[in-house]
Amino acid sequence: QKEVEQNSGPLSVPEGAIASLNCTYSDRGSQSFFWYRQYSGKSPELIMFIYSNGDKEDGRFTAQLNKASQYVSLLIRDSQPSDSATYLCAVNGGNSGGSNYKLTFGKGTLLTVNP
Amino acid sequence: DTEVTQTPKHLVMGMTNKKSLKCEQHMGHRAMYWYKQKAKKPPELMFVYSYEKLSINESVPSRFSPECPNSSLLNLHLHALQPEDSALYLCASSLSRTSVGELFFGEGSRLTVL
Numbered sequence: 001q002k003e004v005e006q007n008s009g010p011l012s013v014p015e016g017a018i019a020s021l022n023c024t025y026s027d028r029g030s031q032s033f034f035w036y037r038q039y040s041g042k043s044p045e046l047i048m049f050i051y052s053n054g055d056k057e058d059g060r061f062t063a064q065l066n067k068a069s070q071y072v073s074l075l076i077r078d079s080q081p082s083d084s085a086t087y088l089c090a091v092n093g094g095n096s097g098g099s100n101y102k103l104t105f106g107k108g109t110l111l112t113v114n115p
Numbered sequence: 116d117t118e119v120t121q122t123p124k125h126l127v128m129g130m131t132n133k134k135s136l137k138c139e140q141h142m143g144h145r146a147m148y149w150y151k152q153k154a155k156k157p158p159e160l161m162f163v164y165s166y167e168k169l170s171i172n173e174s175v176p177s178r179f180s181p182e183c184p185n186s187s188l189l190n191l192h193l194h195a196l197q198p199e200d201s202a203l204y205l206c207a208s209s210l211s212r213t214s215v216g217e218l219f220f221g222e223g224s225r226l227t228v229l
Contacts, residue, residue: 034216043205043220044158088157092216102171103215105157 002027004091006106014114019076021109023089026070033065033072036088038108044088048074079113086110118142121206121221129229130196136224138189138206144219146212147189149181150205152223158205164189165212196228 003026013019021035032051036044050056050063050072062075072091076083089106119140128134138147146165150158163171164183172181178200180192189206203225207218 032216036218043203043223044218045220046217049216090216102160102163103218107157 002030002091002093002104004089004104004106006087006089006109008107009110010112011109012112012114013079015079015081017079017113019079019083019111019113021074021076021087021089021111023072023074023091023106024070025072025089025091025104027091027093027104028067028070030067030070030091030093032092033063034090034092034103035061035063035074036090036105038086038088040085076111079111081113081115084111084113119206119208119219119221121204121224123224124222125225125227127227127229128193128196130198132196133192133194135193136191136204136206136226138191138221139187140208140219141187142208142219143186144208144210145186146209146215147183148207148209148218149179149189149191150207150220152203152205162191163212163215170212193226196226198228201226201228 005024035048037047038044048063050065056063060077064073086108088108090103122137149161152158160173161175162181167183178195182190203223205223206221
């Protein structure tokens with residue numbers, strides 16, 4: 001069974017700090033990786049995706065992927081109180097093991113940014 | 116227009132009722148999804164439609180019946196639900212089934228079954 005693991009948190013950081021969110025996955029055939037942000041009582045919103053090993057930056061967000069270690073992370077620089085939310089890691093296994101483009105979500109990490 | 120619109124936002128129903136959840140997108144996306152989310156849990160996939168055909172049913176009980184009348188609309192018909200079916204039901208779309216991770220979610224329909 002494909003698994004995506006995240007530390008449930010809560011992860012608490014002061015305003016202006018770097019928040020580091022981590023995710024590991026079990027299926028070596030996984031091909032694409034996503035980070036969703038979900039505010040309390042709201043629906044998930046895609047904030048980053050990464051397909052290749054290395055770093056991908058978008059504004060204050062950086063996604064990092066290491067396929068050899070089966071590890072993906074999200075860094076949030078200059079964290080703001082408005083970043084306080086649950087961050088869901090999601091992995092698409094592509095065609096491996098008959099998954100046929102199904103997305104597997106981790107349980108999410110609750111991030112709190114303190115003013 | 117980059118929205119997925121879901122109605123109703125809130126629904127309370129008894130176990131003998133029949134109701135429907137509706138979802139609409141006008142982004143030209145050809146894959147549409149129903150997810151169920153319980154409090155403090157990740158979304159769970161229920162159904163996937165690709166080009167208006169059901170391509171994935173995650174062994175969902177038959178009291179949930181999806182329907183895709185056209186490429187912009189997705190319905191979820193509800194009948195004889197149980198209290199444990201109370202949850203947030205999320206509709207999502209993506210450009211195609213192969214871009215399954217790049218989902219646009221609607222705001223959800225919060226369902227309470229009494």
